[in-house]
Amino acid sequence: MMTQYTKLMCGLVSCATLLLACETKKQSDAVHQTALPIIGTWQLISGTTIEKGDTTVTWYTKNVSFIKIINDTHFAFLKHDLTKGKDSTASFGAGGGYYSLKDSTYTEHLEYCSDREWEGNDFPFTITIQNDTLVQQGVEKVEGAGINRLNIERYVRLKK
Template structure:
């Protein structure tokens, strides 16, 4: 081998290593954008032609926690349960699937037991720190079939 050939090979290896070092690495284990803790701002229910909009920033707090495989939600009134007309506590959770913008909750636990064992599919849209989910909730045993639109903000 000549010295010139050896130098060319070494320079080529150096350049290749430099290019690889400059290439952005992607983490295939990166969590989906939906993973996190979300605070519900508003909810809109459309059922049998009636629309009800609820402001979840006044008198009540509702959060949804989503990890890589499970979700949980918790809601309670902000008066410590001391006002009999506004006292509320709701909780539930289970597994979920996410395929593109279709988020499906498989509700395994819920204080409203007739909701357990049901699957609820939502179309989701995430922009910056805002999550909007929209889908039909149907629980035949409770005579419920309604459109549910929820708007969340990511908690920091």
């Protein structure tokens, strides 16, 4: 038979355990967010591709909008024209998959893509994040599509 003292002590121990578990979860979440500053929604500002000696710069602030959403395990990107499909610039593209991040090497494994030849490929990039700017640079190689180019993309973090 439990005494009043034993019941009180069990209740206090239970409360203390619960509070410690909550605090540990908060600390774990804070460490996780600090460890992965890439997590967030990013607006693509410019893209530079260099292929066979030719350099092409695309500004994603005029006729096209492109965002990349990154959580702790997966990424997705969405691109569409800003004319709502009503002229010759009409376009839509999307894709996503899982990624790995080790130091400054960010590797996307593209599982889904509106351009199906790109699916199933890995794309390693070197990334830098400074303030609200993410730059990713790496070689995109898609043998089935004849793609082998250096791609440099500059993103800005979107705020809520």
